[in-house]
Amino acid sequence: MAEPVVIKQTFKEDVLALMARYSEFGATPEGGVNRLAASSEDKDARNFLCQWLENHGFTKLIDPAGNIFGVLELDPSQPDTSLFCGSHLDSQPHGGRFDGTLGVVIACVAGLTLKDMIDRGEIENSYRNYVVACWTSEEGARFQPSLLGSRFFAGNLSKEDAWSLTDEEGISLKQALSDIGYLGTDTPPKPDHYLEVHIEQGKKLEDAGLSVGLVSSSWGARKLTLSITGKPDHTGPTPMAVRKDALLAASRVIVEVNGLAQRSKDDLHSSVGRLNVEPNSPNTVVSKAELWIEFRSADEAQLNAAEEWLQTMSTEISIQTGCEITQNSREVRAVVTFDRTANGKIRKTLDSAAIPNLSLTTIAGHDALQLQSICPSTLMFVRSKDGISHTPDEFTSDSDIETAFDASIAALSALVSQRLPM
Numbered sequence: 001m002a003e004p005v006v007i008k009q010t011f012k013e014d015v016l017a018l019m020a021r022y023s024e025f026g027a028t029p030e031g032g033v034n035r036l037a038a039s040s041e042d043k044d045a046r047n048f049l050c051q052w053l054e055n056h057g058f059t060k061l062i063d064p065a066g067n068i069f070g071v072l073e074l075d076p077s078q079p080d081t082s083l084f085c086g087s088h089l090d091s092q093p094h095g096g097r098f099d100g101t102l103g104v105v106i107a108c109v110a111g112l113t114l115k116d117m118i119d120r121g122e123i124e125n126s127y128r129n130y131v132v133a134c135w136t137s138e139e140g141a142r143f144q145p146s147l148l149g150s151r152f153f154a155g156n157l158s159k160e161d162a163w164s165l166t167d168e169e170g171i172s173l174k175q176a177l178s179d180i181g182y183l184g185t186d187t188p189p190k191p192d193h194y195l196e197v198h199i200e201q202g203k204k205l206e207d208a209g210l211s212v213g214l215v216s217s218s219w220g221a222r223k224l225t226l227s228i229t230g231k232p233d234h235t236g237p238t239p240m241a242v243r244k245d246a247l248l249a250a251s252r253v254i255v256e257v258n259g260l261a262q263r264s265k266d267d268l269h270s271s272v273g274r275l276n277v278e279p280n281s282p283n284t285v286v287s288k289a290e291l292w293i294e295f296r297s298a299d300e301a302q303l304n305a306a307e308e309w310l311q312t313m314s315t316e317i318s319i320q321t322g323c324e325i326t327q328n329s330r331e332v333r334a335v336v337t338f339d340r341t342a343n344g345k346i347r348k349t350l351d352s353a354a355i356p357n358l359s360l361t362t363i364a365g366h367d368a369l370q371l372q373s374i375c376p377s378t379l380m381f382v383r384s385k386d387g388i389s390h391t392p393d394e395f396t397s398d399s400d401i402e403t404a405f406d407a408s409i410a411a412l413s414a415l416v417s418q419r420l421p422m
């Protein structure tokens with residue numbers, strides 16, 4: 001049985017103080033942050049992080065995707081191994097101040113705490129490096145796909161493909177990173193394990209009355225675009241029967257996509273999150289509509305079936321409305337199972353440290369999903385009030401943050417130590 005880990009109170013105070021500090025970068029009047037990837041607000045937050053890392057003995061590295069790494073040497077006599085911990089600093093437009101930031105802040109202070117405990121001989125260590133990772137553009141708000149930096153790092157997106165992604169204004173990721181001074185050339189160490197702490201974005205922890213949980217698996221996703229082509233005509237004199245209204249076709253698709261999820265009794269979630277129309281004039285029948293559709297489920301078969309259903313349903317709506325509809329896949333996100341051995345080990349440690357925890361699944365995407373494709377990864381969730389996220393109302397209490405920090409230190413201690421049985 002592991003001994004309970006005792007953490008200096010000053011480290012917890014550092015976590016809360018840093019959370020308050022990061023809330024200032026891109027702060028909105030509603031109490032959230034507006035910190036789109038590679039924006040000037042993101043630059044300010046990144047600069048603060050880099051300065052903090054350098055002030056606290058970390059070696060700062062920036063890779064070609066703008067990911068920031070802070071490498072802290074724990075023990076140079078150990079074989080070349082690195083324990084990674086991190087999350088992201090970018091936000092949704094007018095998003096919350098905890099999503100992503102909490103994971104970066106905890107990763108930073110946890111590194112110092114861990115080193116302090118190792119240096120004092122309080123825990124055994126088998127790693128050479130501890131690495132704070134801050135991933136570029138997790139949110140997918142300004143540049144798509146989401147999980148951009150971690151996707152590149154995991155080898156699931158090439159440098160050229162990443163650089164050529166553009167935002168709504170046609171600015172490439174390469175240009176945007178260069179503009180804020182974060183187009184790096186460094187190669188970070190290879191991760192042997194990755195831990196991410198993140199707010200839950202759901203109510204399971206709140207319903208259970210618990211502060212933290214370990215995520216065992218994620219839902220998969222299918223992200224698609226439907227392009228609908230109708231015919232531009234005068235909205236007045238054109239007889240109703242001859243109109244080819246792309247927005248009417250789009251509206252029917254939106255209702256059907258919602259209906260499919262409603263009938264699945266919550267095994268499938270669906271959404272249409274973006275609708276572009278042309279010419280978007282009050283007096284012209286809509287000639288082009290583009291829909292951004294998502295299906296999410298824990299069941300791959302259900303996701304494949306949803307994609308096929310969309311094709312059939314689009315064909316029917318195409319016949320009804322006279323519009324041409326084409327379907328394109330933007331992203332296939334497989335169901336991911338997190339490393340069971342590491343999760344089991346960490347769960348035992350949390351139990352012996354008297355930190356009650358829940359086993360959870362995640363519907364939302366997280367950088368840890370990308371990391372799990374290259375190294376054993378662990379995703380820890382922290383209670384988020386009313387399960388709200390991506391809005392200024394997002395809230396996690398100081399006491400839950402402190403418990404999450406305790407749990408992170410317990411988890412990281414278990415990972416670096418060889419004393420605990422696997």
Ligand SMILES: [Zn+2]
Pocket residue numbers: 088099100138198
């Ligand atoms: Zn996030």
